[in-house]
Amino acid sequence: MRIKIFFLAVFIFQFLNSFAQPRYKAIKAGKLIDVVSGTVLTNQIILIESDTIVDIGPSVKIPSDAEIIDLSKSTVLPGLIDCHTHLTSEPSGDYYADLFRKTPVDYAVLAPTFAKRTLEAGFTTCRDVGAAAFVDVALRNAINEKKIPGPRILAATIFIGSTGSHGDISGFSPYLHWQMPENMSGVANGVEGVRKQVRYNVKYGADLIKFGAGAGVLSEEESVGAPQYTQEEMNAIVEEAAMWGRKTCAHAHGTESIKMAVKAGVASVEHGSFLDDEAIRMMREKGTYLVADIYNDDYIMSEYKRLGYPDKILEKERLVGKTQRESFAKAVKAGVKIAFGTDAGVYPHGWNAKQFKYMVQYGLTPIQAIQAATVQAADLLGWTAKVGSISKGKYADIIAVPSNPLDNIQVLETVSFVMKGGEIILSKK
Numbered sequence: 001m002r003i004k005i006f007f008l009a010v011f012i013f014q015f016l017n018s019f020a021q022p023r024y025k026a027i028k029a030g031k032l033i034d035v036v037s038g039t040v041l042t043n044q045i046i047l048i049e050s051d052t053i054v055d056i057g058p059s060v061k062i063p064s065d066a067e068i069i070d071l072s073k074s075t076v077l078p079g080l081i082d083c084h085t086h087l088t089s090e091p092s093g094d095y096y097a098d099l100f101r102k103t104p105v106d107y108a109v110l111a112p113t114f115a116k117r118t119l120e121a122g123f124t125t126c127r128d129v130g131a132a133a134f135v136d137v138a139l140r141n142a143i144n145e146k147k148i149p150g151p152r153i154l155a156a157t158i159f160i161g162s163t164g165s166h167g168d169i170s171g172f173s174p175y176l177h178w179q180m181p182e183n184m185s186g187v188a189n190g191v192e193g194v195r196k197q198v199r200y201n202v203k204y205g206a207d208l209i210k211f212g213a214g215a216g217v218l219s220e221e222e223s224v225g226a227p228q229y230t231q232e233e234m235n236a237i238v239e240e241a242a243m244w245g246r247k248t249c250a251h252a253h254g255t256e257s258i259k260m261a262v263k264a265g266v267a268s269v270e271h272g273s274f275l276d277d278e279a280i281r282m283m284r285e286k287g288t289y290l291v292a293d294i295y296n297d298d299y300i301m302s303e304y305k306r307l308g309y310p311d312k313i314l315e316k317e318r319l320v321g322k323t324q325r326e327s328f329a330k331a332v333k334a335g336v337k338i339a340f341g342t343d344a345g346v347y348p349h350g351w352n353a354k355q356f357k358y359m360v361q362y363g364l365t366p367i368q369a370i371q372a373a374t375v376q377a378a379d380l381l382g383w384t385a386k387v388g389s390i391s392k393g394k395y396a397d398i399i400a401v402p403s404n405p406l407d408n409i410q411v412l413e414t415v416s417f418v419m420k421g422g423e424i425i426l427s428k429k
């Protein structure tokens with residue numbers, strides 16, 4: 001009887017094992033972009049064990065039980081990183097309905113679709129910089145627990161802004177009143193107020209802190225670019241975040257607000273539309289990253305009228321779009337550190353790679369544009385040990401395209417293969 005049970009157990013074990021994934025995967029890469037050295041290698045083998053890259057080179061020994069993935073006709077590169085997304089939202093087509101008829105529950109319902117689309121577009125990591133009601137934290141956690149597919153997420157949670165700022169809802173009756181838990185709006189004032197808001201965001205899951213240093217475009221307050229916090233408030237936000245081990249990024253279009261944020265010590269300036277020589281010099285000296293969303297002006301100018309946005313906002317975009325691209329070009333020329341970030345959510349999720357074309361048009365070489373979305377982005381995130389290059393010990397976040405993106409950067413807009421943490425997400429023949 002005992003022997004029978006033993007054989008039965010062996011049989012069940014073998015039966016279950018036949019469904020298990022092979023321990024190793026080996027990718028045969030025809031061309032491989034080494035983003036660290038900026039060179040293209042040929043005929044490389046990437047050996048993956050579980051979710052990690054364990055070996056790479058032209059003559060890596062492939063274990064006999066490894067699953068072979070043949071990408072010998074493709075160009076392989078690390079999974080891309082977008083440092084400025086809003087994975088929980090997208091304009092629905094009615095500006096006022098988005099503002100007044102929706103709740104964070106609506107965002108929560110759609111966020112998994114947006115996350116999946118982003119991952120399938122080759123973006124295996126996102127720094128998500130502003131979401132309502134900690135929907136980004138729930139999304140991040142569900143992805144990490146493998147309940148739903150999506151990119152790795154660093155979540156900034158609630159955007160911190162002053163009363164009447166880009167982070168507030170302005171221009172309506174003062175009798176309009178949202179009822180929500182204290183601090184859920186992200187509106188915070190004074191040194192004490194902003195410190196408390198940082199603590200609140202961290203308490204409920206923020207991986208980094210985002211605040212509005214100056215006025216915005218897609219909101220109804222006046223004078224795009226004007227500072228919306230004092231220097232003391234910005235300093236307090238950055239200092240408080242650092243105390244909790246978090247980096248800070250600042251939404252800043254206007255020159256003065258950019259300089260104040262850089263002075264406060266933010267890790268990155270988002271948008272950076274009106275850069276003068278002094279701002280550029282300060283960013284270079286401090287090593288502040290510029291995360292400039294230089295594609296979406298096209299989308300806003302062609303679609304936002306139809307999507308019901310008021311003329312006031314479109315006027316602001318008209319003012320900012322072109323200047324932002326020129327500022328980007330100046331910053332590139334001066335050697336400011338650039339990380340790829342698109343503001344996805346302002347335009348449809350999954351279109352992230354459309355920005356590469358503009359980054360090349362406005363001064364980066366194709367390899368620099370790819371580095372901005374890989375090694376540089378990983379550095380900004382503080383995730384260099386995990387992602388951003390195809391290297392031993394890092395997550396097997398790997399993508400492929402049919403031809404060399406260094407010849408035509410736009411091939412990144414249609415990836416043919418996506419792997420995240422050793423798992424194949426997409427594989428087009």
Ligand SMILES: [Zn+2]
Nearest residue numbers: 084086129343
């Ligand atoms: Zn944004």
